[in-house]
Amino acid sequence: MKHIALTSLIILLVIIGVFVLFQMREALILLAAGFALSAALTPAVDRQVARGMSRTQAIGLVFGSTLLAIVGGVIVFGTLAAGEFALALDELPTWYEQTRRALVDGGGFGSRTAAMLPPLFQAVDEFATADLAVLGALALDVALRTITLTALALAVVVFGFYWLLDQQRFERLWLSLLPPATRITARALYDQVIAEVGVSMRSGVLVVAFTLFSLLALLAISGVPGATLLAIFGGIAMVVPLLGPLLGLTPIAVVAFAQSPTTGVLVTTFAAVLIAVAKLVVTPRVQRDGARVNPVLVVLLIMVLAELAGLLWIIFAPPLAAALQAATRVLTADRAALNAPSDKVAQLEDALLALEARSKEAAPSPQFADMLKRARSLVDEAEEQLISQPQS
Structure with missing residues (x-):
């Protein structure tokens, strides 16, 4: 009965944990994105530190350069793309009418499709007389999404920056929360x-x-x-x-x-x-x-x-x-390492056997004999730990 209750409790906790993680998915994705950004920039920071720069200065230099490159790329390509989009809007009426006439001249299914398309003047008139509230809501939605995207990008950059800045402290913290064996x-x-x-x-x-x-x-x-x-x-x-x-x-x-x-x-x-x-x-x-x-x-x-x-x-x-x-x-x-003796322990065993063989050829000093005895005890204990360690 206790086993059934414990199993049910574990299942319930897992379900609750999954639900909580799902509700926090946006925050978790932001953290993962910041973590990925810091992982991508870590080698560049390490290279600057190896050249004699302090870690704080190296992180500032790398992140600053990355931000400048990203902002510059967004400005340049955004300007070019906006110009092309505006040009496409100017050419849209001509393209629309040419496509409609080509479908009409082609006959068959194309002609029937063109019949469902309004003439150019009618399409422009319908667009011009469209509900301004709908167009305003669309423009507001685009503006809000742009602001949200900018805020998310800044959050990712800030998290990645501070993760790199205090990386060693974070590592020691979360490792200290784990059992020593893991x-x-x-x-x-x-x-x-x-x-x-x-x-x-x-x-x-x-x-x-x-x-x-x-x-x-x-x-x-x-x-x-x-x-x-x-x-x-x-x-x-x-x-x-x-x-x-x-x-x-x-x-x-x-x-x-x-x-x-x-x-x-x-x-x-x-x-x-x-x-x-x-x-x-x-x-x-x-x-x-x-x-x-x-x-x-x-x-x-x-x-x-x-x-x-x-x-x-x-x-x-x-x-x-x-x-x-x-x-x-x-x-x-x-897991594979747990299923076989450690190579290093095997090497220690071989070296210890060689020392023991040499000690039998000539009487060792009491200090050496005591060290050899303690080494044998440590190696035997390590082998027992490897053998008795639970398989997962």
């Missing part, structure tokens, strides 16, 4: 997760940046309209495994072929080559220090993050997958 495994797990998440974040940023700038140069030289918007979409699409290259290439091909067949073939071919270089050359080079992330796991995490937090957070799916893989690898290795 601290070695927990420390190895933490170090592995930090390393894998950092590699995943840095490689993802570099691949997205390479794809974005290379596609922007290609589309700008080719004169394809909406070059900045297409390049931004193509770069961000590289975060998605397996389908990312296809997602990034499809709108480029559609817009390029709308210009002319020759432009479509050339631009699509060169864009495919650039995306292939990013996927097959750049990605392996920047990920050589880390393990390969399972693409199926990334896709599953993308769906989960999109459902729980929105599409914006899917960019953190690869580092989260890297963290899960690193944790699984460390825990699996730890």
